[in-house]
Amino acid sequence: MKRKSFKMKLYDxxxxxxxxxxxxxxxxxxxxxxxxxxxxxxxxxDEKTNILYGYIELRDEELWAKSADTEICKKWWEYMADIMETNPDNSPVSEDLDLVFHLD
Structure with a gap:
């Protein structure tokens, strides 16, 4: 299992x-x-900056990467594009974050 965290940005x-x-x-x-x-x-x-911080646990990072090619994912991106920063393909502008500490 892989822990993945990332940030995105909402429009005001x-x-x-x-x-x-x-x-x-x-x-x-x-x-x-x-x-x-x-x-x-x-x-x-973070309401002060409109930055979204995401966290997800992945069974397989390569499998997860393929989800971006699904029709439902592309439809969701299009649906969300009017309220957040996006790339030309409507995918959210997203920056991965490095894990620096974890405690179970």
Whole structure:
């Protein structure tokens, strides 16, 4: 199992909408996340900076990378593109974070 953490950025004033959309996460997205080995997924928001911090545990990082090619993932990215920083393909601008400490 691989622990992965990353950060993304919301546009100003979009925190409530981001939370709403994730509270209504499509069943197909939930299924895709699990099918591609993701679990224990959390996203945190720093309201002062609009920075989102994500954490997910992956069964296989190579398998997880393939989730970006699914239609449901691309559809989700398009749905979220109006409220957060994105790349030209609508994927979120995301920067991986290094694990510096862990305690079970």
């Amino acid at each position: 004033g979009m925190a409530k909408e981001y939370e709403k959309r994730h509270n209504e996460l499509w069943p197909e997205m939930k299924e895709m996340i699990h099918d591609f080995g993701g679990s224990n997924y959390s996203i945190f928001l």
